[in-house]
Amino acid sequence: MKVSLFVTCLVDQLFPQVGLSTASLLRRLGCDVEAPKGQVCCGQPAFNSGYVPQARDVARSLVGTFEDAEYVVSPSGSCCGMVRHFYPGLFASEPATLSSAQRFVGKAFELSEFIVRVLRVTDVGAVFPHRVTYHPSCHGSRLLGVRDEPMTLLRAVRGVEFAPLLRAEDCCGFGGTFSVKMSETSCAMVDEKVDHVVETNAQYLVGTDMGCLMNIAGRLQVRGVNVKPIHLAEVLDQGAAAERKEAAG
Amino acid sequence: MTANENPTDLHGRVATALQDDFLRKAVRFTADRLRSGKARTTEALGHWEDWRERGRLVRAHTVENLDYYLDQFTRNVEAAGNHVHFAETAHEAAEIAVSIARAKKARLVVKSKSMVSEEVHINARFGEHNIECLETDLGEWIVQLARETPSHIIIPAIHKNRHQVQALFEAEGGTKLGPETATLAAHARRRLREKFAQADIGMTGCNFGIAETGSVVLFTNEGNGRMCTTLPDTHIVMMGMERLLPSWDDLELMANLLPRSATGQKLTTYVNILTGARRPGEADGARELHIIVLDNHRSEQLGDPEFQAILHCIRCGACLNVCPVYRQIGGHAYGSVYSGPIGAVLTPLLNRDPRAAELADASSLCGACYEACPVKIPLHDMLVHLRRRNVESGRTKSLERASFGLYGKVFSSSTWYRFVTAIGRVFQRLVLGGGLKRRWLATRLPVVKGWAKNRALPAAPSQTFRQLWAKQGGDKPPKD
Numbered sequence: 001m002k003v004s005l006f007v008t009c010l011v012d013q014l015f016p017q018v019g020l021s022t023a024s025l026l027r028r029l030g031c032d033v034e035a036p037k038g039q040v041c042c043g044q045p046a047f048n049s050g051y052v053p054q055a056r057d058v059a060r061s062l063v064g065t066f067e068d069a070e071y072v073v074s075p076s077g078s079c080c081g082m083v084r085h086f087y088p089g090l091f092a093s094e095p096a097t098l099s100s101a102q103r104f105v106g107k108a109f110e111l112s113e114f115i116v117r118v119l120r121v122t123d124v125g126a127v128f129p130h131r132v133t134y135h136p137s138c139h140g141s142r143l144l145g146v147r148d149e150p151m152t153l154l155r156a157v158r159g160v161e162f163a164p165l166l167r168a169e170d171c172c173g174f175g176g177t178f179s180v181k182m183s184e185t186s187c188a189m190v191d192e193k194v195d196h197v198v199e200t201n202a203q204y205l206v207g208t209d210m211g212c213l214m215n216i217a218g219r220l221q222v223r224g225v226n227v228k229p230i231h232l233a234e235v236l237d238q239g240a241a242a243e244r245k246e247a248a249g
Numbered sequence: 250m251t252a253n254e255n256p257t258d259l260h261g262r263v264a265t266a267l268q269d270d271f272l273r274k275a276v277r278f279t280a281d282r283l284r285s286g287k288a289r290t291t292e293a294l295g296h297w298e299d300w301r302e303r304g305r306l307v308r309a310h311t312v313e314n315l316d317y318y319l320d321q322f323t324r325n326v327e328a329a330g331n332h333v334h335f336a337e338t339a340h341e342a343a344e345i346a347v348s349i350a351r352a353k354k355a356r357l358v359v360k361s362k363s364m365v366s367e368e369v370h371i372n373a374r375f376g377e378h379n380i381e382c383l384e385t386d387l388g389e390w391i392v393q394l395a396r397e398t399p400s401h402i403i404i405p406a407i408h409k410n411r412h413q414v415q416a417l418f419e420a421e422g423g424t425k426l427g428p429e430t431a432t433l434a435a436h437a438r439r440r441l442r443e444k445f446a447q448a449d450i451g452m453t454g455c456n457f458g459i460a461e462t463g464s465v466v467l468f469t470n471e472g473n474g475r476m477c478t479t480l481p482d483t484h485i486v487m488m489g490m491e492r493l494l495p496s497w498d499d500l501e502l503m504a505n506l507l508p509r510s511a512t513g514q515k516l517t518t519y520v521n522i523l524t525g526a527r528r529p530g531e532a533d534g535a536r537e538l539h540i541i542v543l544d545n546h547r548s549e550q551l552g553d554p555e556f557q558a559i560l561h562c563i564r565c566g567a568c569l570n571v572c573p574v575y576r577q578i579g580g581h582a583y584g585s586v587y588s589g590p591i592g593a594v595l596t597p598l599l600n601r602d603p604r605a606a607e608l609a610d611a612s613s614l615c616g617a618c619y620e621a622c623p624v625k626i627p628l629h630d631m632l633v634h635l636r637r638r639n640v641e642s643g644r645t646k647s648l649e650r651a652s653f654g655l656y657g658k659v660f661s662s663s664t665w666y667r668f669v670t671a672i673g674r675v676f677q678r679l680v681l682g683g684g685l686k687r688r689w690l691a692t693r694l695p696v697v698k699g700w701a702k703n704r705a706l707p708a709a710p711s712q713t714f715r716q717l718w719a720k721q722g723g724d725k726p727p728k729d
């Protein structure tokens with residue numbers, strides 16, 4: 001099965017390890033993984049701010065990159081949500097791109113969704129002996145309907161001690177440009193999220209979107225809270241890498 | 250409805266709200282209570298998603314055929330000898346109410362909670378004609394005594410504690426009262442009963458108008474609604490033009506959706522269904538019934554594929570109770586009669602004041618509002634459409650327009666993207682800093698400062714994913 005990785009611009013620029021873990025995990029699950037060089041961004045920052053023509057230019061380029069892929073998998077529910085939820089409407093007035101966009105939409109998956117629903121794997125064989133909590137990102141759960149898959153995968157990880165997060169479904173306050181346009185409100189929101197993270201006594205905060213994790217991490221650092229935000233892909237992959245080492249040793 | 254009840258802009262109002270710890274605590278407490286109540290009753294009912302879908306279908310059908318149902322409703326109301334008045338603007342709606350009151354030489358109007366009457370600022374308009382308009386819903390009365398506006402669609406005084414209420418009641422009644430809730434409630438009951446008996450006109454809103462019989466339905470919890478509709482000789486109903494249901498069967502559905510979504514109740518304490526004024530031989534009820542149907546830009550949404558569904562709203566307030574933004578800033582920060590996610594969408598649609606337009610920014614687009622909505626209004630999508638309108642009408646700042654213009658160019662080409670981000674990464678390392686080392690410029694540069702004031706900057710790693718991927722062998726499968 002050939003998987004084209006949609007890394008997202010945020011992971012490319014700031015969190016390359018998440019992209020590498022995603023690729024390594026998928027390869028271990030038997031996928032043939034490529035990361036097309038032409039990809040850039042889904043266009044969401046412009047789209048959500050109301051700059052539709054600019055978003056369409058960016059999205060058109062992404063459609064061109066992925067329209068012929070077999071499967072497109074992304075370690076972001078938000079970017080994947082942009083593609084699946086908004087691309088059909090975005091190109092409704094542009095028939096030349098619409099059919100390509102629809103082909104892309106039909107095969108774009110968020111990582112945990114792809115593993116559980118397409119690969120039909122719930123236990124990737126990972127080991128992660130730590131106390132963790134989990135923040136479900138809004139776009140992944142609400143726009144894509146990926147609600148149970150991340151937890152299904154996380155619960156199967158050996159050694160994980162899971163601590164539930166109070167009001168986990170509440171937004172962390174990121175919201176893309178919202179975090180800078182309504183900075184103080186956004187900060188009040190992330191503060192409440194951080195309060196609940198602290199209550200869990202977890203060592204790691206697991207998420208499926210680096211936008212949210214970057215926001216929460218930024219506030220955790222300022223408040224001097226020693227909880228490490230980590231993408232689900234890294235948990236599923238690093239743990240497996242450790243297991244491989246153990247087996248070799 | 251105006252956005253200038255509070256003279257500052259959105260950011261000013263938000264800043265005021267964020268400093269008010271009492272307000273924020275009260276909002277969180279009440280929102281949590283309503284939210285968990287809703288979760289409990291919807292779970293007990295079962296098949297909630299099916300109920301929501303039925304709710305959506307009924308509201309969509311009604312709004313699609315609004316002309317038909319308005320006509321049917323009007324004919325049925327008039328056939329029973331009652332009056333329907335259509336008002337195109339908020340001003341006109343208030344004028345109609347005032348002229349009815351003046352014709353009756355009314356001096357006192359008692360009012361049961363009604364968001365539409367807030368929308369047309371009826372209290373102030375009556376006041377101009379020396380007609381006292383008294384709020385009789387406990388929360389609304391508190392807010393009226395404090396000369397404020399409601400901060401929640403269904404819990405108007407969410408932001409007041411009992412000590413503040415005690416002070417307001419003592420000032421109004423001229424007597425000493427204790428801070429005990431029972432004492433305060435008893436005082437309100439006594440004072441309001443006196444007024445009900447003296448009132449010339451009772452005014453209410455309308456949760457639903459039933460087209461097939463011309464009935465007006467009111468869901469209330471305090472009994473004041475029933476006082477307003479039965480004691481005074483004249484009853485004025487003020488309703489938005491979209492507030493109809495075709496039939497009593499549809500009401501059964503809404504009676505399941507509305508109280509559960511609003512307060513987490515299976516049913517409100519009172520459900521009043523009024524089909525016309527008092528008839529010959531009946532012992533009570535108003536002798537004359539006037540229904541004022543307000544448009545105020547609602548009909549402009551009809552036929553608009555992006556916004557027509559805003560008319561599906563049944564004003565339950567469930568979107569407020571789950572909204573993480575409302576939770577932090579409360580209702581007054583929205584500067585409008587309608588607050589929370591529904592207010593952020595509805596206010597700019599009903600109000601051409603440019604200051605209302607910026608409300609579209611007051612959301613992180615998390616979609617909790619849509620998920621909570623009993624009739625599935627896609628509020629999160631509408632907020633994005635409103636932002637697009639703001640851009641198209643040139644309301645956004647020039648720096649923002651330039652930035653997104655540049656973004657559109659750079660992020661649609663992987664060559665430009667690699668080139669520009671390479672420079673950006675150097676700029677971040679040398680000038681802005683990463684992690685907690687936020688350099689001087691990071692807290693002053695527009696956009697960046699919005700982040701860096703409150704959060705550590707993510708540190709840019711020395712190599713991008715692309716570079717590391719290529720280094721590891723790229724798309725070639727690794728050899729074991």
